[in-house]
Amino acid sequence: MPETKQKKPIIQLVDVYKEYRAGTISTLALKRVNFQIHREQVIAIMGPSGSGKTTLLNMIGLLDRPTKGKIFFDGLDVLRLDDKTLANLRNTKLGFVFQTFNLVNRLSVFENVELPLIPRGIPRGVRAKMVLDAIIKVGGDESWLSKKPNQLSGGQQQRVAIARAIVGKPVVLLADEPTGNLDRASAKVVVKTFLNLNKAGHTVVVVTHDPEVANCMDKIYVIRDGEIIDEYSSNKAESLINKV
């Protein structure tokens, strides 16, 4: 990766702690996390269940605020931003992909994918073109647009969810266990889609507990008990894509 891109992180977490309280019981989900993501990186965050992967992703995705510490997004101190500004940042700079796709079943594929464009006030004609572009980017075609999500396979639904995440041309694409509900063939297609999007300039952060998926990315961060305990370059030979 060029040196210039490494200099300015798009997302930076400084001594971040996250504590959840339920009555008198408190759980420390993140402990002193220091973490940076640079533009056009494609990274994996790995760890067992309950290790704090999703909590970390929520912090990166501006969905949650830390109990302690600082988060900077493109140089902005996130803790100083109000809910409206955060929503606007999520809408314009971030794209989310979830394990269970989280598509709205009553809406067509077209209506699902155009959802992030509505708050921006983009005219419907322009939206139609952007939606089609996004569907094509994830390997879909025009015939998908009028279908309801439940008329598609799991892999196709996840690609629709990715299209929804990238339709607004976000800087960072965040995926939480995106292959968790897919068979290996579909998972491979989805991972390839992420890699292609990274080549197209998107920064990609994938949370997974699947080493084969993690090895598809450039760098792997390992999280356990709320702490990032290791970071290393992936072993492409052990990746989902290279394994038959």
Place this chain on the structure above:
Amino acid sequence: MLADFLRLSLKALSERRARAVLTIVGIAIGPLILVMMSSVVGSYSEYIVERITSLGQNAIAIFPTENYRLDAEDLNYIRTFDAVKRAEPFYNTQGIVKRGTEETKVSIFAVDYNLLFEAIGSLEIGEGAIPPETDTLSSIIGRKIAFKDDTRHFSLHDVLTVTVPKIEGGKITGKKTVNVVVSAILEEYGGALIVDPDSTIFMSLEAGRRLLGLDKWSGVLVLADNPANVKPTVSALRQYYEEKVQIIAFSSIAEAISSVTSAITFINFSTSLSAFAVAVAGVAATMITSVMERTREIGVMKAIGYTNFQILLMILLESIMMSLVGATAGISTGVVGAYILSSRGFRIGGIGESGITLQLNPLITPTLIIQTLALTILIGLAGGVLPAYRASKIPPVVALRYE
């Protein structure tokens, strides 16, 4: 953007069609009752007040009690009031007219013709002309005496045989028949609720005295120069006569009836409010359930950049749309119901031979429709605001974790 939000809200409603329809039915009951009852009560109220008002807002009727006899001295006293334009005595009795084989009860009113037509401005001659005051054989008859169900029984110059009480020495001693000639037939009046000109024979004061043998004035009809002077004149007369006479100002009756109809309208409105209150609870229950079911979806919306306000707006639009459909359905069925209810008619007894039956179109005004619509939309807002607010305030991570 609002159009897109409307579309999304409509899709959300259509997904839970059965629940939405039931909620809409619940909402529709309020506007249905309000429109149906208000328009029917409104039309009858307006008609009754209008009829009372038509009797003349500056007319005052003075009736002596049993132990008091009004005479020329009283008349002169009444005429001394500056506000009194005219004051004339009248005789009033009941009679029976024979129409073929049928006998019909009628009122007989002997009064100065000019004063009569001045006091009741909307009284109009349909056929013939007002006879001279000196003509004690002629009369003016009401429409329902001359006609029955569009069948003519009496024409101009016909002689009517009327059976009236025979009065000797101020007491009823039997019955007698008198003949009067029809000089004029009135246009249909429609019933003024206090008097019924359609079933009345009007004759001159002198005819009343001579023909009917009446020697004790039934009362004095007073005309004030201005409706504003009616109340002070009535007060002064009451003060003077105390319990000796009963004084009725038509304007006061109109006022009293107006108050009664206002009270009925208020009671009707309050009853409708109960239906509206139930609708608020219905909308709130539906929207709370809807929000709970879509918590995860709301989390996704927030994750992809919808602001709290936009979430609030979308949820509120759903309840407003249900209200709009409910209002349209309720108002439409209310209008139909009002016509059905009105078509049954409304009988007012105690007037004329068998009372009068009013059959009026409901008073459906743009104001009533707009007010009902606004109130129903308010119901949607009231029912939807809490669930919408709660939805907008759910933290996105909490919403996304929701199972």
